[in-house]
Amino acid sequence: MAKKDKTYRRLMEELQLELVGLHRWLQRSGHRLVVVFEGRDAAGKGGTIKAITESMDTRGYRIAALPKPNDIETTQWYFQRYVEHLPSAGQIVLFDRSWYNRAVVEPAMGFCTKSQYKAFMGAVPAFEKLLTDDGIILIKYWLAVDQEEQEERFADRAKDPLKRWKLSPNDLASREKYADIGELRDVMIDRTSRPHAPWFVVDFNDQKRGRINLIRHLLEQVPRHEEGIPEPKLPKLKGKLKTEQVTSKAVWVPDTCGE
Template identity: 60%
Template sequence: MADMKRKDYEAALEPLQRELIDAQRWIMEQRRRLVIVFEGRDAAGKGGAIKAITQMLNTRGYRIVALSKPNEHEASQWYFQRYASHLPGGGEIVLFDRSWYNRAGVEKVMGFCSDAEYRDFLAQCPVFERLLTDAGTLLVKYWLTVDQAQQEERFAERASDPFKRWKISPIDIAAREKYADYGKARDAMIAATHAENAPWFLVDFNDQRRGRLNLIRHLLDWLPDRKVPEKPLKLPKLKSKPAKEKIADAARWIETKW
């Protein structure tokens, strides 16, 4: 199947983004808490999916969490502690661009954790997530799938593009030879942590545009009924003529080039 054309993608995305605005208004007015976890192979398209979801949202109502390697202090904490500090408050959406599942993925495959730490994670994770959902947090988890040939094409594109080269880390390069190992780790992770209260859903991201549309459509359908009447907005007329900007003498204009 040929990749989806941009114009078709943008035409399909616009009504979904309008629905996302409605969903966010429901979350904010009802003071609900929503966590969306994005996991998947390197170069699958997690960042692009998150951008498509948040592009038109109220910036006060969501946060994107993409944590780097833990520092020495964080590494000494209870494993879930640094993630728990980023969970949403009432009326907020938090999107995790990778999450606590690092332990079941890259840490397991690349040997960054012990077997005991890995087994403890698989046992404790469902308990941690049950605590979240029992307290009223909505939690949904997406794994973005991509075939290795497609993944290699994206790596090559990133390597040749100075605007995308930063996306490739030494770990990404080392992990290229462990495609099958990551698949086994994913399957074990999902088997241990998929639950009705905290479900996993797989999304085909070999075509990233189709993947984004399918993910957003699923997310909107997965959320509870979120009908909130939209209040009409009518701007009153100004009481005086529109004014021009008046800048204090201490301020300086940048040079106009366009």
């Protein structure tokens, strides 16, 4: 393993220990945390969310990556389907894209009308004020990537059969909208960054550096988290250790790994 990779893995393990402490603090205090991840296609939102949650108790966090709204959802209040995913006491919810689809992706791709866009931009600061006034900790990140780097990642995904699923028709269509998306992002940040819900921009041209910097920053925004879980003392077992014996009619899966 290269020295750079070893350094990344060491730093990430240290940060994940702190994230476990943050998670414990949320569970003990009953606080609720929402983290919004926005950014260009292939910026690294999904990989960062995986890094954050890798060592967390799966019962205490949720990842919200909502698909295209269905026919019923398109008739609802715009924020309604996102409200359903907000955290309960002690939980963290990470939005892999969020209600801000209407601020950038939808207008860039022609998926909403000008009046819908205008109404959203006027309503979202008040919506987020309601969330934070109710005690939700809301942190919003934009993952920034240069177009040259984005094109390299698109090409990598196209070549790799295990990554091709990440390239949607919208991703391909958005390649021609790089400048438009940048302009809409700037308007979004200018009009929706408020003291109770500011925007933070993270350089993700290097994904590993971006993850480290984002997670460090996230931990700084919630500074009251605890240390990691203390090492428990395992009591000594009595008698001999037993072999797994399955006495039912279950069929064992053959070992095909070889020597």
